[in-house]
Amino acid sequence: MTESNTLTQSTVPNSDVDRVVIRPAIASDVRAIKDLVDPFARDAVMLPKSLTDLYESVRDFMVIEVGGEIAGMGALHVLWEDLAEIRTLAVHPDHQGKGFGKQVTIKLMEEAERLEVGRVFALTYQEKFFKSLGFRVVDKQLLPKKIWGDCIHCKKFPMCDEIAVVYDFRPYPEGPIGPPPELPQVIDLKVLVPGLGEKKE
Numbered sequence: 001m002t003e004s005n006t007l008t009q010s011t012v013p014n015s016d017v018d019r020v021v022i023r024p025a026i027a028s029d030v031r032a033i034k035d036l037v038d039p040f041a042r043d044a045v046m047l048p049k050s051l052t053d054l055y056e057s058v059r060d061f062m063v064i065e066v067g068g069e070i071a072g073m074g075a076l077h078v079l080w081e082d083l084a085e086i087r088t089l090a091v092h093p094d095h096q097g098k099g100f101g102k103q104v105t106i107k108l109m110e111e112a113e114r115l116e117v118g119r120v121f122a123l124t125y126q127e128k129f130f131k132s133l134g135f136r137v138v139d140k141q142l143l144p145k146k147i148w149g150d151c152i153h154c155k156k157f158p159m160c161d162e163i164a165v166v167y168d169f170r171p172y173p174e175g176p177i178g179p180p181p182e183l184p185q186v187i188d189l190k191v192l193v194p195g196l197g198e199k200k201e
């Protein structure tokens with residue numbers, strides 16, 4: 001992953017109005033981040049995020065600023081010694097297909113490398129996008145159960161059709177990803193959602 005604060009010359013127009021910067025988010029970006037997330041969450045393409053969620057995780061975020069406006073963002077959330085998730089990744093529809101999604105993801109991957117996290121995963125519908133960045137598809141069941149705690153807020157829960165993609169910075173053996181499944185901090189969905197999986201009368 002290459003280091004760059006601004007996008008490559010070919011994607012950066014000369015005018016300040018269109019100047020593109022990818023930078024860590026600050027607290028005052030949060031409302032713009034929420035405005036970007038909300039329409040995607042309504043379409044169940046992304047998980048909804050409250051302002052509280054976003055303020056509490058603002059340090060996970062990189063934003064894409066175009067001419068002073070937030071045009072996209074992505075977050076890297078560390079879950080374990082060797083595991084982090086790319087989440088809340090989106091580019092405003094007016095700016096999609098310009099390489100911004102790829103550039104912000106590369107910045108998040110550089111952050112994962114800096115933190116010496118060995119693996120990064122995402123739950124997504126954007127298989128081709130992540131494959132273009134070197135991710136591979138894995139069985140969702142291999143991911144730590146903890147991550148499903150957020151899924152109860154999704155419109156599609158529990159009928160999730162997202163795929164899991166993983167990028168390994170170093171080789172790992174086949175099998176469960178992240179913390180050992182038997183650890184007590186792993187969330188049990190049947191405790192979180194009483195009655196889950198039981199037949200309705």
Ligand SMILES: CC(C)(COP(=O)(O)OP(=O)(O)OC[C@H]1O[C@@H](n2cnc3c(N)ncnc32)[C@H](O)[C@@H]1OP(=O)(O)O)[C@@H](O)C(=O)NCCC(=O)NCCS
Nearest residue numbers: 089090091096097098099100101102123124126128129132
């Ligand atoms: C996914 C998303 C962030 C991609 O951002 P983007 O800025 O449009 O993507 P880029 O222009 O950086 O594209 C990077 C590469 O992925 C490919 N790509 C991007 N979106 C794609 C799509 N929907 N289907 C197929 N390929 C896609 C591009 O062709 C490009 O490939 P290349 O580098 O070989 O030319 C954006 O489409 C988006 O916001 N989608 C809605 C929200 C969402 O689904 N987020 C993902 C949650 S994990």
